[in-house]
Amino acid sequence: MRWVCRGGLPAWLRCGFVFPVQAHVSRRWVQNCSGTLFTTPIFYVNAGPHLGHVYSALLADSLHRERALRDCATRLSTGTDEHGLKIQQAAEAAGKAPYQFCSEVSEQFRAVFNHTLISYTDYIRTTEEHHKRTVEKFWTVLSERGYIYKGVYEGWYSTPDESFLAESQVMGIQDKQGNVIKVSTESGHQVHWTKEENYMFKLSDFRPLLLKWLETHKQAIYPENFYQIVLQWLQEDLPDLSVSRERSRLKWGIPVPGDSQQTIYVWLDALVNYLTVAGYPEAHHSWWPAVHHVVGKDILKFHAIYWPAFLMAAGLAPPDHIFVHSHWLASGQKMSKSLGNVVDPMDCCDQYTVDGFRYFLLRHGVPDRDCDYYHEKVVQLLNAELADALGGLLNRCCASSINSTQSYGFFSSSCFPDKHNCFDKAASARAMEEDYQLIEFVENLPTEVQARYEKCQIYKALEAIDACVRLTNKFFQRHTPWKLDSTNPVEKLWLDTIIYVTMECLRTYGTLLQPVVPSIADKLLSRLGVAQNERTLKDFLFLARYHGKYCPFEGRELGPDTGVLFNRLDQNKSRKTKDPSIPKL
Ligand SMILES: *[C@@H]1O[C@H](CO)[C@@H](O)[C@H](O)[C@H]1NC(C)=O
Ligand SMILES: *[C@@H]1O[C@H](CO)[C@@H](O)[C@H](O)[C@H]1NC(C)=O
Ligand SMILES: *[C@@H]1O[C@H](CO)[C@@H](O)[C@H](O)[C@H]1NC(C)=O
Ligand SMILES: CC(=O)N[C@H]1CO[C@H](CO)[C@@H](O)[C@@H]1O
Numbered sequence: 139m140r141w142v143c144r145g146g147l148p149a150w151l152r153c154g155f156v157f158p159v160q161a162h163v164s165r166r167w168v169q170n171c172s173g174t175l176f177t178t179p180i181f182y183v184n185a186g187p188h189l190g191h192v193y194s195a196l197l198a199d200s201l202h203r204e205r206a207l208r209d210c211a212t213r214l215s216t217g218t219d220e221h222g223l224k225i226q227q228a229a230e231a232a233g234k235a236p237y238q239f240c241s242e243v244s245e246q247f248r249a250v251f252n253h254t255l256i257s258y259t260d261y262i263r264t265t266e267e268h269h270k271r272t273v274e275k276f277w278t279v280l281s282e283r284g285y286i287y288k289g290v291y292e293g294w295y296s297t298p299d300e301s302f303l304a305e306s307q308v309m310g311i312q313d314k315q316g317n318v319i320k321v322s323t324e325s326g327h328q329v330h331w332t333k334e335e336n337y338m339f340k341l342s343d344f345r346p347l348l349l350k351w352l353e354t355h356k357q358a359i360y361p362e363n364f365y366q367i368v369l370q371w372l373q374e375d376l377p378d379l380s381v382s383r384e385r386s387r388l389k390w391g392i393p394v395p396g397d398s399q400q401t402i403y404v405w406l407d408a409l410v411n412y413l414t415v416a417g418y419p420e421a422h423h424s425w426w427p428a429v430h431h432v433v434g435k436d437i438l439k440f441h442a443i444y445w446p447a448f449l450m451a452a453g454l455a456p457p458d459h460i461f462v463h464s465h466w467l468a469s470g471q472k473m474s475k476s477l478g479n480v481v482d483p484m485d486c487c488d489q490y491t492v493d494g495f496r497y498f499l500l501r502h503g504v505p506d507r508d509c510d511y512y513h514e515k516v517v518q519l520l521n522a523e524l525a526d527a528l529g530g531l532l533n534r535c536c537a538s539s540i541n542s543t544q545s546y547g548f549f550s551s552s553c554f555p556d557k558h559n560c561f562d563k564a565a566s567a568r569a570m571e572e573d574y575q576l577i578e579f580v581e582n583l584p585t586e587v588q589a590r591y592e593k594c595q596i597y598k599a600l601e602a603i604d605a606c607v608r609l610t611n612k613f614f615q616r617h618t619p620w621k622l623d624s625t626n627p628v629e630k631l632w633l634d635t636i637i638y639v640t641m642e643c644l645r646t647y648g649t650l651l652q653p654v655v656p657s658i659a660d661k662l663l664s665r666l667g668v669a670q671n672e673r674t675l676k677d678f679l680f681l682a683r684y685h686g687k688y689c690p691f692e693g694r695e696l697g698p699d700t701g702v703l704f705n706r707l708d709q710n711k712s713r714k715t716k717d718p719s720i721p722k723l
Contacts, residue, residue, distance in 0.1 A: 173211035174458075175425045176202045179433050180219040180262060180411050183243035184228045187250045189466050189473070189511065190434060192483040193499050197463060197594060198432040199256045200500060203653035204591045209676040213425070215415040216251060217262035218244040222404035223300050223383075226390040236390050240265055250483055254492055255656055260415045264407055272414040273407050274395045276452060279419075281395075285340045285451040291380045295332035296322050300404060302380055303329060336400060337382040344447040345376045351446060351456055359442055360593055361506040364435065364462040368442045379444065381406050409445045412457075427455040432594070435462050461594040463505040469512040481511055490707065493655040494520045500654050501600045517707045524658065527607045528647065529703035531614065532662060535640040536696060540620050540633070546667060546694040547638030549683035550631040554639070556684065568632050572616065573639075576609050580643050581680050587650050588675075600654065603647055610643040638692065641666055642681045645691065649673055658704060664697045 178198045181191050195216055205212035220240040229239035244263055251258060262269060280286050293302040303322055308329055313319045320329045349372050352358060352365070359365040382400040385393065391401035412429060416422035427449075433441045438460075446456035465472075468479040486495045498516045501523070503509050535541065552566040557574045583606055590599035614636065622633040648662040652673065663673055668691070682689035 171205070171208060171210035173213070173425060173428055174205055175213045175215065175412075175416060175429045176205075177214075177412055177415070177429060177431050178216040179431075179437060180217045180264065180408055181247055182219045182222075182224070183240050183247075184222075184224045186243060186246045187483065189481045189483055189486075189499075191247070192250060192254055193463065193466060193503060194432055194434060195251055195256045195258075196254065196496055196499055197461065197503075197505075197596065198430075199258075200496075200596055200653040201430065201432070201461075201591060201594065203257060203656070204588075207649070207652060207673075207675050208588075209674055213259045213415075214257060215260035215262060215412070216247075216256065216258045217260070217411065218247055218264070219404070219408040219411070220244065220263055220265045221391040221407055223297065223388050223390070226388070229390075237265060253487060254483065254496065262411050262415055264411055269411060269414045270392050272418055273392050273402060273410045275419050276410050276413065276448075277402060277406075278395055279452045280339065280448065283451060283453070285343070286337050286381065287340070288335065289338040289378075289380075290333065290335050291338065292331070292333035294320060294322075294329040296325065296327045296329045298327045299325050302332070304377070334384050334387070336380050336384065337394060337397075339379045339381045339406075339448070339451070341376045341379045341444070341447055344450060345372060347450055348372055348443060348446060351450075355456075357459065357593075358456065359460045359462065361462065361595075363506050364438060364442075368438065371439065371443060376443070376447075379403075405440055405444065406448065409440065409448065413454075427457055429457040430459040430461060431457055432461045432463070435464055438462055459594075461505070463503070463594075464508045466503075467508055467510050470510055486516075489711075490516055490520060491657075491704075493658045494524065494704065494707070497524060497600070497655050497658075500596045501604075502597065504597055505594060514709065517709045520704065521706050523604050523607070524655070524704040525702075525706040527604065527611060528658075528662075531607060531611050531640065532644055532665060532703055534611075534614055535637050535644070536665060536699070541637060541696075544696045546641050546691045546696065547636075548631075548634040548693050549638045549681075549689070550635045551684070551686075553632045553635045554684060556686075566628070566631075568617075568635075570616070573613060576606075576613050576643075577639070577681055577684065579609060580606050580646055583646060584650060584675055584678060584680075591653075596654065599650075603650055606643065607647055610640060613643075614640055638683070639681065641691070646678075646680050649675065649678065661700060661703060665700065665703075667691070667694045667697045 176198045178194045181187065198214055198216070202212050202214035218240070225240065226236055229236040232239055234242075240263070248261060277286070291302065293304070294308045295302050299322060307323055308320050309323050310318050311321055321327060322329055349369075352369060352372070356365070359368055381403040382394050383391070383403060385399050385401050388401045391404060392407055394400040394402055410418075412431070413422060413426070416425040416429070418426070431441055441460050449456050466481070467473065468481055471477060471479060473480045483495070490498065494516075498519055502511075502515065502519060535547075536544070538544065541547075554569040554573070555567050583602060586602050587599040590596065590602070617632075617636050619633050619636045622629040624630045624633055644662065645666055645668055648659045648666065648668070651662075652659040672690075679687065679689075683692060
């Protein structure tokens with residue numbers, strides 16, 4: 139076994155964790171990040187995109203955008219999984235050739251991802267030639283290293299699930315005619331006793347190695363509850379895994395190299411997509427294993443057991459991180475076509491705007507348990523946080539009634555003296571204890587947000603930002619700047635300082651919100667007059683003037699007023715209203 143650890147560095151260096159400098163003068167960032175490849179699962183094209191797919195893609199997209207914000211090399215791959223029996227069957231049912239069918243559904247996914255601003259750098263389809271070559275190469279390596287053997291496999295087989303099941307995964311039930319039949323306990327699909335010759339992967343060899351990997355990489359699987367589930371699975375023996383199907387049973391797939399009578403198991407084929415994107419077998423070294431997979435909990439076993447075992451067998455290291463998320467329910471119920479409660483992502487974008495929809499899913503979505511989607515909650519959350527708190531704050535400090543010159547504000551250290559300088563408590567000081575608390579919170583915010591992203595807890599990052607937005611509103615409210623007389627030189631100093639501090643806070647929120655609500659953040663930063671090249675977290679400096687430093691924003695002319703940041707949503711407007719201009723999938 140050869141572990142590929144780039145440069146022999148420990149994982150925390152490879153992953154580029156960043157250490158905030160707790161300097162008292164200013165908090166700059168010490169950057170140290172190597173490249174990271176974020177991936178979504180590739181989506182199975184037997185049906186079109188739904189909310190769960192978009193949620194996976196959104197999580198990965200915001201992680202990727204956040205990395206880019208820190209000037210780190212980053213890639214985001216997504217795409218479609220196009221082989222297998224279910225697709226062969228779905229294409230037949232639709233009266234289409236499989237490839238044609240796959241292309242159409244794959245385009246639907248792409249259209250939804252384009253529309254929801256998923257900034258993928260790679261879009262892979264498993265029917266592409268270069269992916270086929272990678273799978274063949276990977277198979278050959280596994281085979282040459284002695285991890286694949288030919289065996290006769292027999293067991294309970296579920297055709298819709300495309301898998302053999304152990305006796306413990308099968309139960310007997312009575313069908314409508316009263317006959318006892320065997321079904322999968324998990325999917326409920328009928329199973330049949332099936333015997334076939336196929337290739338087996340020596341998964342049983344890998345149990346100790348997988349346990350060791352998890353023992354030494356406690357953060358490999360997030361959140362913690364899923365890490366524990368995987369450890370539980372590994373307490374039991376791992377049977378060898380069938381990794382091919384007879385060609386006669388499955389035609390739509392990649393043939394086993396050197397044996398045209400067998401087709402490679404669709405899951406092996408699909409998982410290898412991550413290596414295809416990374417450039418295996420020649421060019422993957424700059425990205426592997428700095429890979430962060432985002433996956434739904436339903437495919438955890440494939441990513442946390444089979445995939446690392448395949449990789450180890452091929453002499454590669456397991457991925458750095460596997461971020462697992464739960465599912466979305468609709469008003470407390472599982473979404474299903476028969477209940478008619480399936481939430482369509484395109485409808486949601488139409489109704490709440492793309493940014494509003496992104497914000498809701500990432501703010502309300504908690505990875506470790508199932509989340510509930512309901513219209514009233516979306517409206518309430520977006521109105522409270524985006525329209526009222528954030529939009530309201532921007533409006534207030536840019537209002538021409540208190541800021542007729544339409545500028546960024548000026549800082550006066552006599553009004554807001556350095557807290558650490560106890561000899562400077564001049565009579566002109568206006569700042570109060572709560573104001574110092576506010577700036578301390580905001581100063582720490584980029585560090586806190588980043589720590590949340592490192593664990594894929596985007597909802598917590600957004601919660602922290604929202605808490606600071608609320609504190610800033612209180613700051614503004616507390617000092618009633620609209621009551622200050624700007625013709626009085628002393629009061630004007632304080633008015634300008636209040637506006638400067640508020641805008642510095644808003645600039646911080648706008649910068650940090652870019653990975654989640656790119657359009658709203660752009661609008662906010664443009665209004666504040668922040669240029670495109672001033673929007674990253676590299677060398678980000680909050681409230682420079684308070685720390686006695688030059689601040690390029692001070693006194694700068696504001697950008698044009700382009701209207702309300704986020705329009706309040708009407709709770710009464712039915713969720714069924716549709717804009718016919720948006721293509722329906
Ligand atoms: C950044 O990483 C490099 C190795 O890639 C290391 O030599 C350097 O000391 C690190 N810098 C900081 C500030 O951690
Ligand atoms: C999605 O965006 C990409 C890149 O802009 C473009 O090439 C592709 O045609 C778009 N696809 C769809 C279906 O919108
Ligand atoms: C929503 O509907 C309720 C009751 O039907 C009504 O009282 C309320 O004024 C409506 N709100 C808006 C914003 O139209
Ligand atoms: C009328 C008024 O108070 N305008 C203020 C608008 O904001 C700028 C920058 O803070 C101040 O200089 C003006 O006094």
